[in-house]
Amino acid sequence: MDLRDNSVCPMCESPFLVEEQYPYQFCPSCREQALNRPISKKVTFFVIGIVIFALLMLFRLPASINAAVQYERGMNSAENHYFSDATQHYESVLKANPDATKVLVDYYEVQVDSMQLTESQKTLDQLIALDDSPEESIANRVNAATNKAETYYYQSEALLEEVNKNANLSPADQILKLTAFLKTNPSLSGTALLSEYLYAQGDYKAVVAVLEPEIKAYPDWLIGYNNLIPALRNLGEYDQAKAYSLQFIEQWKDNTTAYIIAAKVDIAREDYKSALDIALKAPYSKLDYYLNGTLAIIYSQLGDTEKQQLYFGAFNAAENTDQSFIDYVNEHIKKSN
Amino acid sequence: MFIPGQIISAITFPGIIVHELGHELACKLTKTPVYDVCYFRFGNPSGYVVHEPNPDLHKNMFISLGPFFLNTILGIILTLPVSIKILTLENSDALDMVLFWLGFSVLMHAFPSSGDAKNMFKTLNQTKGHFLSKILYYPISSLIFVGALGSVVWLDAIYGAFVATFFPELIVKLLA
Numbered sequence: 001m002d003l004r005d006n007s008v009c010p011m012c013e014s015p016f017l018v019e020e021q022y023p024y025q026f027c028p029s030c031r032e033q034a035l036n037r038p039i040s041k042k043v044t045f046f047v048i049g050i051v052i053f054a055l056l057m058l059f060r061l062p063a064s065i066n067a068a069v070q071y072e073r074g075m076n077s078a079e080n081h082y083f084s085d086a087t088q089h090y091e092s093v094l095k096a097n098p099d100a101t102k103v104l105v106d107y108y109e110v111q112v113d114s115m116q117l118t119e120s121q122k123t124l125d126q127l128i129a130l131d132d133s134p135e136e137s138i139a140n141r142v143n144a145a146t147n148k149a150e151t152y153y154y155q156s157e158a159l160l161e162e163v164n165k166n167a168n169l170s171p172a173d174q175i176l177k178l179t180a181f182l183k184t185n186p187s188l189s190g191t192a193l194l195s196e197y198l199y200a201q202g203d204y205k206a207v208v209a210v211l212e213p214e215i216k217a218y219p220d221w222l223i224g225y226n227n228l229i230p231a232l233r234n235l236g237e238y239d240q241a242k243a244y245s246l247q248f249i250e251q252w253k254d255n256t257t258a259y260i261i262a263a264k265v266d267i268a269r270e271d272y273k274s275a276l277d278i279a280l281k282a283p284y285s286k287l288d289y290y291l292n293g294t295l296a297i298i299y300s301q302l303g304d305t306e307k308q309q310l311y312f313g314a315f316n317a318a319e320n321t322d323q324s325f326i327d328y329v330n331e332h333i334k335k336s337n
Numbered sequence: 338m339f340i341p342g343q344i345i346s347a348i349t350f351p352g353i354i355v356h357e358l359g360h361e362l363a364c365k366l367t368k369t370p371v372y373d374v375c376y377f378r379f380g381n382p383s384g385y386v387v388h389e390p391n392p393d394l395h396k397n398m399f400i401s402l403g404p405f406f407l408n409t410i411l412g413i414i415l416t417l418p419v420s421i422k423i424l425t426l427e428n429s430d431a432l433d434m435v436l437f438w439l440g441f442s443v444l445m446h447a448f449p450s451s452g453d454a455k456n457m458f459k460t461l462n463q464t465k466g467h468f469l470s471k472i473l474y475y476p477i478s479s480l481i482f483v484g485a486l487g488s489v490v491w492l493d494a495i496y497g498a499f500v501a502t503f504f505p506e507l508i509v510k511l512l513a
Binding site for chain 1 (some may be wrong): 376510
């Protein structure tokens with residue numbers, strides 16, 4: 001219909017007074033009616049439905065954003081080797097989204113990377129229970145992480161059997177037997193065990209000889225650093241020990257143990273400023289008696305009595321069961337006093 | 338892949354209803370008489386609002402652009418939490434998918450139709466307004482017109498997908 005040319009109102013077809021100011025020539029009552037035209041009831045209900053959905057979405061928004069932000073932070077931390085931080089972020093996401101497969105896979109990888117083996121096994125069980133036929137990319141990632149855990153940390157049945165068989169032998173014979181076993185059944189977990197035996201016997205050169213090639217081949221085999229660095233430190237190879245300490249820290253940047261091991265190298269060579277620099281970079285916890293003890297030693301050597309007392313107090317207050325470390329701290333603090 | 342517009346309209350009908358509602362609400366806000374409204378139908382156009390042209394250029398443009406703002410804002414609210422869950426965490430349930438469809442439908446129909454775009458040009462040519470306002474509105478109208486024509490190559494869907502994914506990504510990146 002041509003709304004401009006009718007001589008009657010196109011809506012009610014009644015003659016009307018022409019209102020020149022309007023482009024369409026409707027009668028005033030129809031114009032008034034059009035102006036106050038109600039929105040249809042069906043559409044009103046539809047809109048109410050959409051508004052309810054929108055409100056529901058707005059209600060869910062903070063939790064959704066928080067989960068995504070935590071996840072993003074977790075991924076960034078994991079990518080930069082801050083595995084403890086990544087673990088916390090992923091746990092926070094999984095609390096609200098326990099069946100988010102992708103997050104569980106990331107969580108599993110980080111747990112393996114940071115040697116949380118018991119927890120990683122639980123996560124793997126959860127993943128299997130959640131989806132027994134996952135996408136190929138997910139399956140590949142889980143398999144890669146599982147292979148890493150098995151290669152780096154799990155002790156095979158044959159190895160455990162060998163260790164149990166030789167349990168009653170002298171330490172020297174145990175070392176001989178394990179060395180022979182590893183020649184035919186090489187494994188990183190076996191090498192780690194051998195290095196423990198050798199370290200306990202004070203054969204630091206042998207510890208280095210056993211561990212160094214493996215660390216060179218697998219720089220992210222974290223357990224290897226635990227004996228390699230102290231062995232080098234005890235041999236007086238401080239520069240090499242420090243270099244491996246920094247490599248250890250690079251592999252897992254928020255691992256307090258790595259910083260303490262590095263600080264202990266500097267303490268051994270009496271470079272207390274450097275020891276303090278590295279120890280202060282460790283994530284601090286009042287409950288961590290290793291870190292508090294190490295800081296107490298460093299401050300006592302630097303003559304800062306106030307801070308020495310502060311950290312020594314925290315060291316004593318923390319639940320402390322490692323007698324060798326208690327002796328180590330007491331000995332150093334006594335020496336400085 | 339060619340999918341007839343009517344099928345797309347049927348699948349995304351909530352967006353069309355919100356689109357027409359956007360025009361109608363804009364008319365109400367600008368006190369413009371509305372003579373006929375069709376929120377959804379199987380035909381071309383899938384919905385329409387017949388209203389008297391408002392003598393004020395800005396109000397007329399507001400009526401034409403009303404759905405763009407309403408659909409975009411409502412679409413963002415509807416898709417944001419679900420998009421985050423689906424895209425970032427790759428974790429969704431049936432309700433999430435329904436809400437995503439609803440939000441995406443609303444976003445997809447944010448762009449004014451080619452009929453709306455033509456009306457905008459008509460309004461710009463016929464309604465009195467400040468020269469500078471017209472200079473401002475011509476590029477906007479042209480953009481809208483291109484957007485409306487672009488629905489042939491799925492530009493409306495691309496816009497919906499872009500908004501539904503871009504905003505969640507942006508917010509998460511900014512806050513992380």
